[in-house]
Amino acid sequence: MSTTSPSRDIADLIARCALRDRAAFRLLYERTSAKLFGVTLRILKDRSEAEEAIQEVYVKIWQRADRYVAGNTSPISWLVAVARNHALDRLRARRPAADDIDVALEIPDSGPSPERAAVDSEERGRIDHCLGLLDPDRAEAVRGAYLDGYSYEELASRFAVPLNTMRTWLRRSLIKLKECLTT
Template sequence: MAMNPDARIVADLIARCALRDRAAFRTLYDRTSAKLFGVVLRILKDRAEAEEAIQEIYIKIWQRADRYIAGQTSPISWLVAVARNHALDIVRVRRPVSEDIDIALDIPDAGPSPEGHAQARQESARIEHCLATLEPDRADAVRGAYLDGFSYEELAQRHAVPINTMRTWLRRSLIRLRECLSL
């Protein structure tokens, strides 16, 4: 992976930090802290917390500089990953898990109630029973038109009938379904 000159400088600074070069660490901080601070601030949304986190992040960078492998990832990507992961860890610690569970209890279930679900199943079974009373090609045309959204033209081609015949099939089938469902 070819690096631009700035990336090469940052990669060299990280390598020198791995050798415990304090001057290189100071330079690395000066060159990259603004960018990493922006990443951390976007995640934490609190300036004071982000300022504290950035100090902890640079301690991690100092301690883990020997883990960076030049050429495998860009140096800035590696630094941003360290910062991002640290900030996400702070966010995870910040909110207790039990709070999330308690909030979830207050969220209404958008799905049907057990009674509504049972009614829908019964209604579906009635519709399927009534569809079964139709000739198979008519039932397939009704499903295609009203469940799958096929047009009259598409259904006419699919069943190899003229379009007016398809309209007649659907109209008569719907009349029979209405009669069956009203029983």
């Protein structure tokens, strides 16, 4: 039976692991794996994932044993921190990674450029002004035919006029719009 404290024994085992002592690593695993498994299971909440994680935790302990500094923290606290951090890393990895903001900058904007939007706005204003100079029913017929996609027949029925009258309205209205827009 050892006369040193369990904490001191674990610190010694970690120090021996830093020297690549496989027997010390085996003993360290036997003495601490139940506690570290509990830590990973509590965080991950999935037994099979915790079992996989604990193996990875001990690989990290083997690789980083030389980083443990006795006296700074208790050896079990250091081991728990390694297990906890690894489990949290796995938990974060489950979440879908947010796209990098730089990726968003590479997505082309399908809308018009600011210059094009300004020109379009100005032209839309001119068209609205010229439509406002037409008789209201003629302006509505033009909007129906050229913006809403109604056929001449549908518009003639809607306005209760003969089809040829609707064609005349639209032709004359377009001539007036052209004159207005070119002045």
